[in-house]
Amino acid sequence: MATEKTPANQREIQWRFWSIFAALCLLSLIASIDVSIVTTALPTITRAIGGELQYVWIANSYPLASTVPQPLYAQVSNIVGRRNPLLVAVSLFALGSGIAGGATNPGMLIAGRVVQGLGTGGIYVLSAIVISDLVPLRQRSQYVSIMFLMATVGGAVGPLVGGAFAERDWRWVFYMNVPASGVALVVIFFALKENSSGDSIRNVLARVDLLGNAILIPSAVAILLGAVLGGVVYPWSSYHIIVPLVLGALGWALFHVHQAFCKEPSVPPHLFRNRTTVSTYGMSFVAYMLTQVSSYFLPVYFMAVANASPIRAGVDCLIYSVVVPVSAVFAGGFVTYSGIYRPLFWSGFALQAVGYGLLSTLDGTYSQARSFGFEALAACGTGIVIPALSPAILSPLAESDVASANGVYSFLRSFAFVWGITIASVIFNGQFKTHGGQISDEAVRAKLVDGAAYTFASGGYISQLPQITSEQVMGVYAKALAAVWQASIAFSCLGFLLGLVVKHVPLRKTLETNEESGDSSATKQTEDV
Template identity: 45%
Template sequence: MAHSVRFWGIFAALCLLAFVSALDVSIIATALPTITDDIGGASQYIWIANSFVVASCVVQPLFGQLADLLGRRLPLIVSTALFTLGSGIGGGAHNPAMLIAGRTVQGVGAGGMYVLLDIVCADLVPLRERGKYLGLMFSWAGLASALGPVVGGVLAEANWRWIFYLNIPICTVALAVVVLAMRTKRPDPSETTTRGLDYTGMALFIPSILSLLVGLVRGGTEHPWSSWRTIVPLVLGIIGWIVFHIQQTFTKTPSVPPRLFTNRTSATAFFLTLVSSFIVQAQLYFLPIYFQAVKGTTVLRSGTSFLPFAIGTLTFAVLGGSLLSILGEYIPIHAGSFALSALACGLFTLLDDETSTAVWTVLQLLASAGVGLIMPVLLPAIMAALPESDVATSTAAYSFTRTFGYVWGVTIASVIFNAVIDDNAYRISDPGLRAEVSGAGAYAFASRAHGIIRDAGGREETGWDEVADVYTRALNVVWWVSLGVSVVGMLAVVFERRLELRKELETEYGIEGTSGAVEPKSGVEANVQVSSGQVEGPVEGGKIQGR
């Protein structure tokens, strides 16, 4: 299908925003020591790093509802403007509180962007074609996540404030395209007056998820996992989240409609989203540690060594989306992706300080195939059994699930990593090095490996071989757990049903002036639901197809 210049302009803006929002998740990691040294905040480093993720996570269902109530254009403009504003505040910060505030505003904007980018992409092309365009968009987000530590390290050496200021011109260009080129249809005003925001639901959801994330972020770092300061917010968050889902079954305007999870294909695809996010985040978080702590490279060099994973993820995401568009089949891609992830994680356990460049390059490419192929194929599978009227709510739920999976990927993998480090610290004969890696200090200490080895004149002189052995043991357990999670994902695929992906675009929020958009159809073709609110299958020719 040939698309107009306006279509490609809007899509390019989406890719830019996907890149810059993903970049800000990982770019702060390598620059954080430099930033806290300049403005203070060594004791608040955990919130400088995580306020962005927490803020972006809790607002996503809200933006899904806003997209239905106000149309796509205005929420996208507002979220991009908030992200840009937060970048300016962060770049101009002169104390930790101001920096955390800037990161929080950025996170709220990014949360809206995560949801709206996928929704707008869904409005541009029919379901059968979405994988191809989502693959292109996700590939830029994956590239940004992988390049973040490298870019952060380079900018930290020059001027760390440009880590934030860099976002402003990029967002300005993308925002100008959205304002000038994106003209979207809105629902009938008489209909929107009867649909309000789920205020009660959001009043339950936001503090519950915030409490849960606070417990996850602080656990094992600021406070032990056994501390009441960790347990209480976790318990309150879980209880609040359960109450939220109960409330959603009774409200007339749910922000996360229960019908999204009442068919096995969509429910399974949501679970696969959580699982795949766990796997990719564990790899993004701990592969650089292998290069820094085991191989003894610099932080910047570890980022360069990580490029095969970054470039591979970009390439395979595009390939996965293209395969979906050509074949119209998502189940084989899901199963194949998890099989590749399981194989890659198993082979990662062979990595040590003597592994050759060729070997770790090939293994990274294998891992990137596992996580890249599935990236653009999950959302179409979720939507296959749902009507187009559920695009916004299902996308918001998908985006939240993906982000929440990232949090769990870091949290669970970190708990395992730190526990194995502590259990094996006795193998390090140097008491100073042993103290540095113990007590959850191993992750941050890895970045100092190259300097310690260089200053001591070699690995043997400083006893780093013993340290590297402990790191290798801890990483191996992380890889084994990731392998297990991959196998669970592969087995879960059997619960999905093969559904035909719609080839026609039917949306009341189409983008005017693009060849991908069509006028909304009326009646059953525009919004097909059974009386219970559960969709029994994909919509085709005005009929509900069986699952």
């Protein structure tokens, strides 16, 4: 609860609160830029230092490393506080950026991306936890939606920034993170205050669920490796893919068994004992998975079917990148002022289903108005759902569960990013192979099947083909993309059904926090309401 403050103290607390929030927004921006920035810069980078054979590892080491440590970060922050783990995470991100920027060989670049990812995982989960510490649950969604806005902007501008740096000096793709991280470090160091636990390092290590994380981290890595390499490096039927997926699934099951008997688990089993939290975790996975499907396959439509250049396709996809965060800000405000979140799930997933259904009707006859309108509907549905997820997850839980619950939420979000690309790619490649017989030119057909169609969507390859062949290829692309959008309809309907299971729990208007800046003016205003 907020205590009485003098005007001077209120001004200091307000300054600290907004400084911390600005630093978290900056971190969300640069971390999200780094996810997508290499998509346009990577060919230049690999030509400069070699690494064509390590292309998959260079691209995927970052998301892999950022996903697996998130539950560990959450538990450690419960034991030692949020400030020091966040400082460590930002420092790792800056260090990894410096290593990657100075890379002289593929191994050094991959190592830098791994260190970057380990820092980003902490930034993701700890940013959500710090906001939860500083803002009451009723008001939290509007701040989360603003941070999501920054992350979406970062993901949208990343390829453009990467392309610009690639033309001049690719090393600044990574070096630019260092000064931005330095600013965030200084702000967090001076503005974020908390009461120290006073535990020794030995006591802290004794409380950390080391065995649980030793089971979870390699299990998650095995599953993610199978998802990333399947159909790209090895066929899905290969033992190289089946073995890690099976071992990872068994390890994940063993982890949850261990958590049931662990004295201080990193993922407490009671988080999954109420239908609202469990259902919302499921909706979170679906919602974030669909954002990746759209982000990766809308450009394919514009390049392969609408015959747009990569830059023009990026501009066309800005509709999605703009509508999602704008609708999220409005949805976050709705949750803050009404305290209601369930209708956002129903309306959001319904809009997604309609949008993806309309996208599935697009064929080789390109219409800018139709494609932009359908894209905007799906994006609006996504933006409506996302700000309501965190409040629904936390509403039935105690404040003491904030860190672990946010850790699971953040982990599932990153996990969904990988699986969104994987599931959609499997469907796309399979359907392209099924309909590939419609391409009369055997050489062209052989070049595009078996996973190569995604790569050849850009670069002007299709437009250089003879007209009849080009039309046939565009028709096959349209059919394969239609199957991706139809699968997205099914996942949207699953999200809608999960939303029906959610029970309304009133959102708390007050806050008890260990953070000294938790008694922010924003918090006090909410309490007064």
